[in-house]
Amino acid sequence: MAQYPERKWYTGMLSTEDWWAVWIAVFFFFVSLLNIWGIDLVGWITYPTKWVFSPPEGGKGAISHAFYALGKKYSVTAKGFYKGLGWWSIIWTYVIFGTALTIGAAFMRWNLKRYIIGFTIIYFLTIACWFIGHHAFIAATKVNRHKYGLDFSLSLGGGGSFIIALIVGLIIGNFFKGFARYLSEAAKPEWYIKTAIVTLGVKLGYLPIKLSAFSQKLGKQAAGLTFELFVAGAAATIVAYLIFWPGVYVISRRLFKLPRQTAATLASGISICGVSAAVATGAAVRARPVVAIMVSALVVVWAVIELIILPGFFTHIWPGTKDPLVAGASMGMAVKTDGADAAAGELLDEFMRTKIEIETNGAVKWPEGIITASAVMTKVWIDMFIGIWAFLLAVVWVYKFERRPGERVPASEIWHRFPKFVIGYFFCWFFLLALYFGPGQSGAPEAMPFLKSVKAGAVPVEKGMRKLFFMLTFLSLGIITDFKKLREAQFGKMVWVYFVSLFGFVIPVAILIGYLFHHGMQLPNIAQYVK
Amino acid sequence: MKKIRLSLKHDGTHWVATDGEQLFAGKSLDELDKKIEDFLRSSGRLQEGERVKVYMYYDNYSIPQWIRQYSQHYFDRIVEIIL
Numbered sequence: 001m002a003q004y005p006e007r008k009w010y011t012g013m014l015s016t017e018d019w020w021a022v023w024i025a026v027f028f029f030f031v032s033l034l035n036i037w038g039i040d041l042v043g044w045i046t047y048p049t050k051w052v053f054s055p056p057e058g059g060k061g062a063i064s065h066a067f068y069a070l071g072k073k074y075s076v077t078a079k080g081f082y083k084g085l086g087w088w089s090i091i092w093t094y095v096i097f098g099t100a101l102t103i104g105a106a107f108m109r110w111n112l113k114r115y116i117i118g119f120t121i122i123y124f125l126t127i128a129c130w131f132i133g134h135h136a137f138i139a140a141t142k143v144n145r146h147k148y149g150l151d152f153s154l155s156l157g158g159g160g161s162f163i164i165a166l167i168v169g170l171i172i173g174n175f176f177k178g179f180a181r182y183l184s185e186a187a188k189p190e191w192y193i194k195t196a197i198v199t200l201g202v203k204l205g206y207l208p209i210k211l212s213a214f215s216q217k218l219g220k221q222a223a224g225l226t227f228e229l230f231v232a233g234a235a236a237t238i239v240a241y242l243i244f245w246p247g248v249y250v251i252s253r254r255l256f257k258l259p260r261q262t263a264a265t266l267a268s269g270i271s272i273c274g275v276s277a278a279v280a281t282g283a284a285v286r287a288r289p290v291v292a293i294m295v296s297a298l299v300v301v302w303a304v305i306e307l308i309i310l311p312g313f314f315t316h317i318w319p320g321t322k323d324p325l326v327a328g329a330s331m332g333m334a335v336k337t338d339g340a341d342a343a344a345g346e347l348l349d350e351f352m353r354t355k356i357e358i359e360t361n362g363a364v365k366w367p368e369g370i371i372t373a374s375a376v377m378t379k380v381w382i383d384m385f386i387g388i389w390a391f392l393l394a395v396v397w398v399y400k401f402e403r404r405p406g407e408r409v410p411a412s413e414i415w416h417r418f419p420k421f422v423i424g425y426f427f428c429w430f431f432l433l434a435l436y437f438g439p440g441q442s443g444a445p446e447a448m449p450f451l452k453s454v455k456a457g458a459v460p461v462e463k464g465m466r467k468l469f470f471m472l473t474f475l476s477l478g479i480i481t482d483f484k485k486l487r488e489a490q491f492g493k494m495v496w497v498y499f500v501s502l503f504g505f506v507i508p509v510a511i512l513i514g515y516l517f518h519h520g521m522q523l524p525n526i527a528q529y530v531k
Numbered sequence: 532m533k534k535i536r537l538s539l540k541h542d543g544t545h546w547v548a549t550d551g552e553q554l555f556a557g558k559s560l561d562e563l564d565k566k567i568e569d570f571l572r573s574s575g576r577l578q579e580g581e582r583v584k585v586y587m588y589y590d591n592y593s594i595p596q597w598i599r600q601y602s603q604h605y606f607d608r609i610v611e612i613i614l
Contacts, residue, residue, distance in 0.1 A: 012604075017599065293598060
């Protein structure tokens with residue numbers, strides 16, 4: 001007999017999205033660190049700013065400045081060069097990120113022609129949504145709309161761009177299905193969001209550095225807060241695996257009389273981490289792949305429904321700006337799939353920061369990204385244990401329920417299921433923390449020149465690259481979401497199990513646990529330090 | 532102990548294991564395991580009482596591409612057969 005190649009621990013490092021999210025984000029992170037030696041190779045990353053067609057005299061918002069290269073603002077060594085890029089930074093960003101992503105696509109054996117065309121369309125649609133979403137009528141608040149010569153604005157902050165990208169994606173996904181199918185080669189919300197989450201690690205590590213520039217005390221407060229979020233987020237693991245899962249499993253079996261394999265797979269999809277949990281559980285209980293595929297199709301649609309409802313609910317109904325981190329943490333426990341959760345967290349971040357600024361007439365401003373981090377942190381904790389969960393479930397299934405003689409469950413399954421992007425996320429976070437506490441001397445004034453050079457590299461990655469990949473995620477999520485799937489007969493009872501479990505059990509318990517573990521955590525106020 | 536490595540996938544109705552030359556299919560995993568065991572017994576290349584470890588690696592490329600971005604791994608199994 002011939003032999004099929006052995007699967008090693010490193011198998012998939014060059015052929016899976018999960019690893020490619022790490023390679024791409026960590027590559028640009030390391031390139032950004034060249035700033036420490038005075039070489040700025042990331043300042044070209046494009047970023048939008050609010051604009052109007054006719055800016056008032058002496059006001060802001062010239063359309064010619066609607067996009068700029070972040071190096072124009074933050075570079076220490078090449079400010080002049082990056083200042084000249086202006087709108088051309090869009091093309092630089094397209095070419096460089098497009099090349100990096102296409103290399104990944106080639107290694108993953110995708111159809112390159114379709115990927116390049118699809119990515120080009122998705123990228124420029126994303127830029128268009130970003131541009132429209134930053135019109136001051138949409139993005140400006142009552143605190144700053146006068147600078148753009150406006151008496152009224154929607155006050156959506158950066159959230160408007162995300163909403164527009166999602167709507168455009170959903171229109172394509174639901175009304176232009178042939179086009180959506182064509183774009184599907186490049187519409188990869190999970191790949192984009194995993195890359196964005198790794199850059200969120202850069203954001204977390206950079207926060208103390210950023211706030212140190214305001215005051216050393218604020219920098220230390222930010223480092224402490226992110227660590228508190230990390231510790232409190234651990235509660236989510238217990239909630240998802242030991243409260244949500246048994247609850248949803250019982251609802252599926254007792255109330256809806258679903259077969260054992262389907263109930264287990266569905267319970268994981270609804271209560272743990274969406275599609276990856278459904279696939280892991282379907283495999284653990286040795287279900288035919290079609291069971292996990294059906295559950296996954298449902299998860300994707302319901303996750304987008306949550307993404308549409310929850311950020312607005314948490315911002316305007318409860319808990320509002322009193323407890324933004326309770327909202328973020330609850331989001332991480334309730335919204336399934338990393339893409340929808342991180343996207344919902346980012347939207348919540350924009351909504352909450354805009355709302356507090358309006359409520360206090362600009363007296364309170366929160367740093368961006370911490371609320372997003374609270375939503376991602378709880379999710380990452382849940383994600384990290386899916387391998388162990390699936391392994392234990394497989395052991396119970398194979399040894400107790402099915403009792404198949406001779407079969408063993410390999411422990412390597414735990415590693416194969418471990419979400420690799422989490423490694424990149426923690427790596428970037430802790431690397432920057434080490435720079436902050438080490439040569440950065442915890443933000444001491446004498447270390448400021450060093451921290452400024454780190455900042456020059458970190459900002460384009462944690463701000464420009466992260467936001468762009470979030471935008472790509474919103475658009476791609478819309479493109480792959482077909483609401484008609486909920487009406488397909490094959491899903492039958494599963495749609496109702498999802499509805500009952502989510503709104504009657506998962507979301508209320510997530511809010512309760514979020515409140516118990518995050519109530520009272522305060523975001524630093526940076527209003528006196530920023531314009 | 533002898534080791535055999537196969538790829539595994541589900542074609543919609545059958546679990547299919549193959550090493551590229553030999554192909555085994557069963558409606559259930561039990562049926563699949565039985566067919567592999569029968570083949571090993573009849574092949575004549577192994578002795579009575581010999582232990583064989585059959586590694587079945589799921590062919591992750593058979594997972595629909597839209598799902599692979601969420602999860603790239605289905606499951607691997609090891610079945611020990613005593614001839």
